[in-house]
Amino acid sequence: MVSIAKKLANSNLAWVAGLCLVFGLVACSNRHETSETRDEMARASYLIDQGQYSEAIYILNEKLKAEPGHPKARVLLASAYAGRAGLKFIQYKDFASAVLTWDTNGSNALAASRDPVIRTIAQTIWQIQVVLRAFDAVPAPTEKNGYDDLRTALEILDEGGRLYEGASLYRALIRIVVFKQDLVTRYQLRAENGCYIEIPQLARWFETIERELSMLMTDYAYSMKDGEKRKGTLSMVAQMRRSGEDVRRTLSGARADRNINLIEGAISQDPSCAR
Amino acid sequence: MRALIASFILWTRLWVSSAFAASNTLYGVPNFHLMYPSNTLHEMVLGSTCLSLPGSPLELSCNPAFLATEEKRQVRANLALNDRVVEVNKYRLLLEEEDTFGLVNGLLKEKEPLIANAAISLWYQRDWWAIGVVPMRAGYASFFRNSAYPEIAGHVFAEREIFAKAGLSLASDPRVRLGLQARYNERDFFRKQFALLDAVTDNNLIRIEKQKALYLEPGLVYAFDDQARNTLSATVTNVAVYQSGSHQPVRPLFDLGFATAPNFADGKLKTSTHFTNNPEVNDPFQLFRAGVVYDFDQVASISGSIAKTELGLGVNGRIQSLILGVAYKTTEVYMDEWQSARVSTWLAELGLIF
Known part of the structure; x- marks a missing residue:
């Protein structure tokens, strides 16, 4: 038994195995333990992506109860409602084209008038037409209770403090959809x-x-x-x-x-x- | 001698671990900075396993220490890429046409991460040393989600590199081979996770970073005195002795491998078990992989590797001075802790060898 043990101790294989064991132990001890930290935002994004809006809404509401006004949670929660309403980012394509290509310095036949007052009126009419064309291209939610969900999304974004940059633009995009509907109904x-x-x-x-x-x-x-x-x-x-x-x-x-x-x-x- | 080698390896491993900064994980997007830079189909298939396997007759050994006993003189020019390069080019054209919505819509429809890479390389090997240039190595990976409020994770890079490597055996003990690779690399890259609307409102959010670095990468091989030609190898890669430009941390990676070439195959079949200490991988089992290469003399070779999240198989061969190769690779990519997807690609290679 002792002689076998000695042989093993001296063998190359034992030496290699020992090194591997040492490295394995050191490797495991240095792991970043991120798996222990549940990322609620990532989970909610994943659920929204899968169309599991109700579950995402629940998680984000719990997050906001724990951290009221959390900007990312508010935006994601609003997007969960927007997703449930059937309003997708791609639907803004025509509206974005209309806004990006609008030329408020364009003209119509009246713009050629020598009368400065007429020219001013012509410019104003043109601008109104451009705005109306863009407004016409504002998308609508595809789901039955879509507008209710969008109003909820707006309430969430309006509560809890000022939003900036992308989040504020998102709020504007939802607001304009609701506004267009409200003009007709309310x-x-x-x-x-x-x-x-x-x-x-x-x-x-x-x-x-x-x-x-x-x-x-x-x-x-x-x-x-x-x-x-x-x-x-x-x-x-x-x-x-x-x-x-x-x-x-x-x-x-x-x-x-x-x-x-x-x-x-x-x-x-x-x-x-x-x- | 064994104690010395073991101490060296252990010390290096511990030092490398302590040098790691906080994790830079972007779910759904591999970190190209932490991958062994692959220039050929053989290297793309084997991944980091390449570092523990002696080079095939048509290939340049990845671990410089293996060059110590090679008797090979060759010049090779090579192009290797995967089939996703075509799709990425399609999106590049949409971007040039300023069809941003078309681009976003297309990328949102991709239910799995889009990963593409390509490399052009040229090198000369003369027995125990080699020099080379990589005029272009590029990679693209992106993952979009949440069609109501699109979020994007992306890593794109393009780099140019010159390298030199050499290997020598210790006079006192020829079983011990040491090698060193020096690489000077210039890289343009973008690596970030963000909301699309944030990119619309902030012109500075999408900024290409530039980085220049000089890497010195030591390698070590211990060849056992046995018929199976067993070798134990260790390398430390991504060791930047000079770095300028981007503040993106350059993290050293430690690799350890054990390779064997069974006698029954006349040394043509080589297998290895390999370990890489990747700080962004939480699952320890993902740090291990196995590689296999079978050489058909100077004509062709088959290579394959398997890891918990990856499988690759390729073949390349020589017809006079022409090198042709094809490979299949499938990788499991984690989009987040709860969702993963299998990204499968075909790779192709075209080269000249003299």
Whole structure:
């Protein structure tokens, strides 16, 4: 037995085996123990990718309970709702093309006029047309309760503090989808009897639209990394708010019992459409 | 002598371990910086196992210590690439046409990571030393997920390199062979994980980093006095003695292997069991792999390797001065802790040898 043991001890094979054992032990002891740390964000991303939105939503909600306002968790949770709504990034393709190719300095036939006022009106009409073309290309969710999920996504992104850069741009992209739907369903200006609009109703409509557009533009501003560009966009938002304030003041100065007659193009007290 | 060699290996292994910085794992994307730089089909199939196997008649030994006993003079020019290079080129064209959405849509549809690599190399070997140049070695790996809020992991690199290697036997004990490889490498690369919308809003997020480095990579082979021509080898690669440019850490890698060439095959069949200390691999079993090479004299060779997450098999041969080769490789890539995919590719090789 002793002689066998001695032979083994002296053999090359034993020496090699010993070295391998030493290296194996040292290797194992130096492993980074990342497998012990569950990455909730990676898990949620994986579930969203697999279409398992409810499970991803549960994990991310738990994460936000533990760390309220966690930016990445908020964005991923919003994307889980957006995914469930059937809204995918690729659907923004036409909208992005319209925005990237829009030329607000373009022209129409009126732009050739010698009259500077006409030229200004022509430029404004062109810009409105460009914006409407882009707005037309805003995508829609494909699932039945898609808009409900998108509103939930927006609430999640609106809570818990300011978002910046990509996250803020994502919020703007979801907001514009919801806004387009709301224009048709919630923010519709109803003409009474098909011919007149109550001034108080108009004032409320205007305030809502201006608020939504401000939030949209603010999201866009905070998506910019360039401080100067961000400042410029925010000052545009402030200017828009000031203009809106002027319009609201004008409307609230009008008599509340007045209406705008769409047929006659006049403000009158008469709520009928008789000419 | 054995004690000296064992001490050297143990010390080197411990030093290399302590030099590792924090993990730079990007799920779904291999870290090309921690892979043995492969220039030929044979090296791409064998991976790091190449370091513990003596070179085939048509190939240049990866471990410089094996050159000590070689009697081989050859010049070889080589191109090796995998079939995914075509797909990557397709996406490159979309990028040139500025069809960003088309590019993203295409990549989002890839349910498994897209991995491509290619290398052009030229070298001259004269017995115990060799010099060479790699005008281009490139790799691409990307993985996209979450179509509602796309996230991307990507590693792309292109590098150029000149190298020299030599091996000598110890006068006092010819069973001990020492070798050294010097590589000067210039690399452009990008390696990051990010959300697509962050890249849209931040022009500086996608930045190509540049790195220059001089590597000195020692190798050691101990040849046992037996009929099976057993060898124990050790190498330390990725040892940057000079580095400039990117702050991306360059981590040394330690490899240990045991190779045998059974007598019944007249030394033409060589097998090895190999260990690489890769700091980004958590599963210890993934650190081991086995390699096998069968040489048909100076005409052709078959090579293969197997590891827990990888399998490769290839053949290359010589028709006069022309080298042709084909190989199949399948790799299990972990996109995250819960999901993996098998990425299978075909590799092809074309070369000239004199």
